[in-house]
Amino acid sequence: MSENLGVSELSEEQARAELARLAAELGRANTAYHTQDAPEISDAAYDNLKRRNAEIEALFPGLKRADSPSDLVGASVADGFGKITHAVPMLSLGNAFDDTDVQDFSDRIRKYLGLGKEALVFSAEPKIDGLSLSLRYEQGQLIHAATRGDGATGENVTDNARTIGDIPQVLTGAPDVLEVRGEVYMSHADFEALNERQQAEGGKVFANPRNAAAGSLRQLDPSITKSRPLRFFAYAWGDLSAPLAETQMDAIRRLAQLGFVTNPLTQECDGPESLIAHYRSIEEQRATLGYDIDGVVYKVNRQDWQGRLGFRATTPRWAIAHKFPAELAWTRLEAIDIQVGRTGALSPVARLAPVTVGGVVVSNATLHNEDYIRGLDSRGEKIRDGKDIRIGDWVQVYRAGDVIPKVADVDLTKRPDGSAPYIFPATCPECGSAAVREEGDAIRRCTGGIICPAQAVEKLKHFVARKTFDIEGLGAKQIEMFHDDADLPIRQPADIFTLRDRDASNLNRLKNRHGWGAQSADNLFAAIEEKRTIALAKLIFALGIRHVGEVGARDLALHYLDWTALTQAIDAARPAALAHRTADQAEEAERIKAKAEARRARVSDCRAAAIAGLDVPETASQCWSDLIGIDGIGATLGMSLSDALANPVERAAIDALIAHLNIVPPDAPAQDSPVAGKTVVFTGTLEKLTRAEAKARAEALGAKVSGSVSGKTDILVAGPGAGSKAKKAADLGVKTIDEDTWLALIEGL
Numbered sequence: 001m002s003e004n005l006g007v008s009e010l011s012e013e014q015a016r017a018e019l020a021r022l023a024a025e026l027g028r029a030n031t032a033y034h035t036q037d038a039p040e041i042s043d044a045a046y047d048n049l050k051r052r053n054a055e056i057e058a059l060f061p062g063l064k065r066a067d068s069p070s071d072l073v074g075a076s077v078a079d080g081f082g083k084i085t086h087a088v089p090m091l092s093l094g095n096a097f098d099d100t101d102v103q104d105f106s107d108r109i110r111k112y113l114g115l116g117k118e119a120l121v122f123s124a125e126p127k128i129d130g131l132s133l134s135l136r137y138e139q140g141q142l143i144h145a146a147t148r149g150d151g152a153t154g155e156n157v158t159d160n161a162r163t164i165g166d167i168p169q170v171l172t173g174a175p176d177v178l179e180v181r182g183e184v185y186m187s188h189a190d191f192e193a194l195n196e197r198q199q200a201e202g203g204k205v206f207a208n209p210r211n212a213a214a215g216s217l218r219q220l221d222p223s224i225t226k227s228r229p230l231r232f233f234a235y236a237w238g239d240l241s242a243p244l245a246e247t248q249m250d251a252i253r254r255l256a257q258l259g260f261v262t263n264p265l266t267q268e269c270d271g272p273e274s275l276i277a278h279y280r281s282i283e284e285q286r287a288t289l290g291y292d293i294d295g296v297v298y299k300v301n302r303q304d305w306q307g308r309l310g311f312r313a314t315t316p317r318w319a320i321a322h323k324f325p326a327e328l329a330w331t332r333l334e335a336i337d338i339q340v341g342r343t344g345a346l347s348p349v350a351r352l353a354p355v356t357v358g359g360v361v362v363s364n365a366t367l368h369n370e371d372y373i374r375g376l377d378s379r380g381e382k383i384r385d386g387k388d389i390r391i392g393d394w395v396q397v398y399r400a401g402d403v404i405p406k407v408a409d410v411d412l413t414k415r416p417d418g419s420a421p422y423i424f425p426a427t428c429p430e431c432g433s434a435a436v437r438e439e440g441d442a443i444r445r446c447t448g449g450i451i452c453p454a455q456a457v458e459k460l461k462h463f464v465a466r467k468t469f470d471i472e473g474l475g476a477k478q479i480e481m482f483h484d485d486a487d488l489p490i491r492q493p494a495d496i497f498t499l500r501d502r503d504a505s506n507l508n509r510l511k512n513r514h515g516w517g518a519q520s521a522d523n524l525f526a527a528i529e530e531k532r533t534i535a536l537a538k539l540i541f542a543l544g545i546r547h548v549g550e551v552g553a554r555d556l557a558l559h560y561l562d563w564t565a566l567t568q569a570i571d572a573a574r575p576a577a578l579a580h581r582t583a584d585q586a587e588e589a590e591r592i593k594a595k596a597e598a599r600r601a602r603v604s605d606c607r608a609a610a611i612a613g614l615d616v617p618e619t620a621s622q623c624w625s626d627l628i629g630i631d632g633i634g635a636t637l638g639m640s641l642s643d644a645l646a647n648p649v650e651r652a653a654i655d656a657l658i659a660h661l662n663i664v665p666p667d668a669p670a671q672d673s674p675v676a677g678k679t680v681v682f683t684g685t686l687e688k689l690t691r692a693e694a695k696a697r698a699e700a701l702g703a704k705v706s707g708s709v710s711g712k713t714d715i716l717v718a719g720p721g722a723g724s725k726a727k728k729a730a731d732l733g734v735k736t737i738d739e740d741t742w743l744a745l746i747e748g749l
Contacts, residue, residue, distance in 0.1 A: 005339050007055045008366035008404040009347045013462035013544065015060045017476035019068075020466065022053040024475070026069040059404060061092030062314030065466075066150040081218070082156035084146035087179065087239035090134060091151055091314055093297065093321040099276050105298065105320045106272045112317065113305060114690045121301040123248040124278045125266035127321050128233055129292035130185030131214040133161065136239070137178045140171040147218070151314070160217055163226035166233075168259040179238035180260060186213040187291045190229035209292050231291075234260035248301045268301060279322055286324070295323040308693065313551065328398045328408060329362075331355035336367065336391055336422055340430045342458035343546040344446040348373060348424070350395070350407060357399050365397055365405035369442045370424035392416040430454040450649050456491060457483050459544040463493050467550060468542035469534065471496070472527040473520070492653040493542075497532065497660035500525040533662040536563060543654060547640040552633060554666075556641075559630050559704060563663045569623050570645050576624030577642040580635055622710070629708035631695065674745055676702030681709050683726060684719030686739050694742075701746060709734060717742045 010018060026049050050069060057064045066083075096102050110120060132148040145161030146154035161167055164184065171178070186194070191209040198205050206212035216228035234255045237244060244251040249268050256262045265282055269275045279296045286293060300306050300318040309317040335351040348367040355362055367373050367389065375388040387410050389395065396409040424444065428435050433448030446452050450459070460483065461476045463469055474496070482490035482499075487509050490496055503510045503521070511521045534542075541553035548556075560566040628638045644650050680703045682694050689697070694717070695705045709716060709728045716722075716729040716736045729736050737745070 005341075005347075006349050006364040006366055006405065007052065007059055008406070009339050009341070009349060010056065010059075011341055011343075011458075011462075012060060012063070012549075013342060013465055013468075014458060015056050016063050016465045016467065017461040019053065019056055019060075019063055019065055020475045021477055022049055022056075023065055023067050023069055024477070025049055026053065027067070055404075062151075063466075064092070064148075064150060066153055068150075081220070083149075083153050084144055084156050085153050086134060086146065086149075086151070087136075089151050090132060090148045090154070090181065090238070091311060091316060093319055094315045095295075096298075096320050096322040099272075101320075102275055102279075102298070102322055103272045106275075109300060109305075109309065109318065112309060112690050112692050120271065121247075122269045122271075122275055123252070123266060123299045123301050124269050124275055125235055125252075125263055125297050125299075126282055126289070126293040127295040127297045127323075128183040128185050128235075128263070129210045129294045130183035130233075131210070131217055133157070133182060133184050133217070133232065134238060135161065135167060135180045135182075137171055137174055137180070139176055140174055142167070142169050155218070157217055159222040160219060160225040163222055164230045164232050166231050166261045171258050174258050175240055175242040175244070177239055177241035178244075179240065180234050180255065181236040181238055182232055182234040182260070184213050184217050184230055184232050185209065185291055186216070186229060187231065189290065190231075194228060232261060233263050235262065235266070235297075243303065246303055248299050248303065248306075251303070269298075275322070283324060293324075295321050297321050310696065325398075327357050328396055329355045329357045330394055330396050330411065331362075333389065333391060333393045333395050333407075336373070336389075338425055338429050340428060340446055340452065340454035340458075342455060342462055342544050344428075344448070344452065344455050345443045346425065346428070346435055346446065347443075350389075352395070352397065355397060357397055357405065362397055362399065362405045365395075365407050367407065370437075370444060371442055373422050373424065388421065390415065390419045390422055392419055428452055428454075449647060450492065450653055453483070460490060460493065462544040463542050464496070468538055469531045471524075471531050473524040474527065492656065494653065494656035494660060496528055497657070499528060532660060533664060535664050536561070536566075536666060539563070539661065539663055540566075543644070545641055545644045547637045552637055555630055555632050557666050561665045563658065567645060569627065570642055573620055573623035573627055573638075574642055574646055575617060575620040577639055580624065581639060625708060626710060626712065629706045629710060631705040631707045673701040673703075675715070677704075678714035679704045679706050679712050680715045680717060681706050681713050681725060681729075682717045682719075683709075684722035686717075686719045688739055688743065697746065715742075 005014065029049070053069045057068065096105060106120060134146045134154065136143045142162065144156060144158045146156055148154055162169065186209040188209060191206070191212055194212060195205050206215065213230055216225055216230055219225045235252065237251065244254045252262050252266055267278050269278055275298050282293070282296055298320050300309065306318040311317065332353045333350050334353055337349045337351055339347045339349055341347060348369070350365040350367050352363050352365060372387065373389045387407060389407060389410055392415070394411040394414040395407045397405055398408045399405050426435055427433065428446035428448055431446065431448040431452040433446050433452060435444045435446050437444040446455065448455065450456050457480060460479045464471045464474050464479060479490065482488060487506055488499060488502055490499065510516050511518045537554045537557035540548060540556055541550050556566060560569060624638070627633060628635050645654070675698060680698050682691060682705070686694055698705050706713065709725045709732065711732055713729065713732070713734045716725060716734050717739060718726045718736050719739050726736060
């Protein structure tokens with residue numbers, strides 16, 4: 001159950017389900033407290049739920065819900081706000097936690113843009129700990145203001161925003177359309193004064209300035225917002241009818257000229273060393289600024305380079321947040337629990353005597369894996385950051401990025417007498433199946449698969465999560481209820497789609513129990529019926545197969561287009577997949593052999609025998625090459641997909657599900673592109689585009705980009721240094737062109 005997991009142990013799917021559960025529980029608590037004046041839970045319990053929600057959102061910023069409780073602090077659950085769709089999505093930022101991450105950020109940008117030794121300049125600004133707000137101006141007039149929401153759609157808080165003194169109502173000299181973005185915050189002095197006033201009036205006392213700012217902005221009554229001392233820093237923009245400037249820094253200066261308050265600590269930096277130096281300077285001033293910051297944001301200064309770099313799924317490539325170091329605290333490790341995740345991973349969790357770290361009470365911390373606890377790897381060698389951690393130890397705890405509780409150190413001088421090393425379980429604590437650790441994997445995994453209740457429940461939660469089937473009324477809490485139900489169990493996905501019929505034949509037992517009334521039961525059945533039609537990519541992702549994420553599922557769907565075609569290809573590739581695994585195991589054996597010379601002959605003989613004993617049909621080899629040749633798939637994902645479909649229990653559950661679905665293929669590629677629907681391979685050195693840019697451009701035009709040449713390849717784009725791929729293309733008669741010809745082909749598109 002995801003609510004029993006520490007935040008650091010949550011997978012993305014578990015985090016999504018947990019945010020849904022927290023949103024529901026906090027929604028009920030807010031209604032009871034603010035609207036009905038009849039609290040159902042204590043303030044401490046409420047704060048713990050809010051804190052967990054905030055930590056998950058910080059760890060998985062792309063999962064933040066439109067109804068996120070983080071935006072409801074100290075305010076009613078407001079159905080009164082309208083919704084505004086952002087013309088340009090308001091995305092979150094990736095994080096850097098140390099100097100190495102900053103250098104890596106710079107190196108990634110240089111590589112992506114192919115800069116060589118060309119100067120790369122950044123802007124650096126304090127990361128304000130407040131509430132993001134977007135302000136849209138047309139013809140110089142403030143038209144509307146919206147919160148971030150889920151990044152695509154925010155809440156209309158226009159009337160409230162107009163009460164903030166730092167926000168201009170009219171602009172002179174601005175572009176016809178200007179969407180200004182920034183942060184609403186509250187100063188420390190104003191926060192203290194507000195809490196004193198709230199306490200004197202018997203009102204809600206806020207936990208921190210960020211919560212106070214968020215709750216104040218989201219009041220249904222603008223007069224309440226007006227009475228709160230809110231401020232606004234402008235630092236970015238969205239939709240524009242004309243550019244503000246050619247660089248980030250000049251655009252910030254332009255915003256200041258238009259009347260916005262911008263942060264005076266924003267500075268231009270000429271590289272990683274300069275960024276880090278400015279970061280240190282801001283860090284030293286942090287306690288005296290008078291408002292909360294939790295890091296420094298770095299952005300590529302040139303706007304045209306920002307455009308070339310573009311965005312990942314949830315974050316821009318051209319910006320990153322360098323977070324401040326976490327605070328530290330000492331406490332006793334009282335127990336080590338093992339949690340079992342959706343993919344069977346056994347995750348150790350430290351149960352701690354509660355301690356306050358960075359203003360948050362911490363009682364759990366991640367222990368990563370068994371090697372981390374032992375301080376040694378599987379071969380008995382000391383690992384980096386590994387600790388000899390034992391129950392009863394005094395441990396130093398910190399919150400990585402001010403979010404994830406981790407163990408920083410162990411005080412061996414306080415270790416109890418008779419302390420013994422922790423023995424990691426070799427069997428699953430949930431189902432008793434063997435827990436094995438594959439060669440090269442740091443994680444021990446339960447082999448029970450779908451028979452393991454922990455895996456089954458987590459797979460089902462993932463299946464109904466927001467980015468998969470998203471069945472209204474069937475969230476994580478309901479999945480747990482149905483999984484344990486004796487009359488109407490949901491043990492595998494197909495059971496969801498037989499629920500109505502089973503309920504009807506079971507005397508409609510769902511109604512009037514477990515909080516279900518006749519109408520809510522009918523609503524659930526209707527929601528399930530609606531989801532019988534599902535996009536192929538969503539179905540693949542929903543199956544919860546290890547390593548198959550949202551992007552991988554999309555790539556598989558675009559390549560195979562049809563569920564039957566996908567499964568037939570994977571089935572056909574199975575012998576070659578097994579051969580690949582054997583070869584990998586043999587290579588690992590050879591690496592071990594180099595450290596154990598006495599085993600040389602035996603290991604070599606085992607490898608030769610294993611490979612020689614495999615008879616791989618040519619069709620299997622072709623299907624396997626086609627699978628792992630899909631750009632972004634690779635052997636690891638391919639092997640995981642093959643294993644899942646070859647497991648008889650897993651396959652039976654999947655086949656049972658498919659029988660209830662109408663699977664929709666991906667949208668057909670645009671017909672007006674000369675490369676739409678074609679399979680393209682890039683090889684050699686591209687001189688005018690980086691490889692990443694070339695791939696993104698081709699996919700945007702409807703092409704499939706593969707990493708290997710085969711009979712299905714339509715075009716090979718070969719730059720200088722093209723080798724074996726060019727030769728194979730010539731042998732297969734694949735059309736081969738150079739980069740200039742490729743650019744001419746897609747010119748203007």
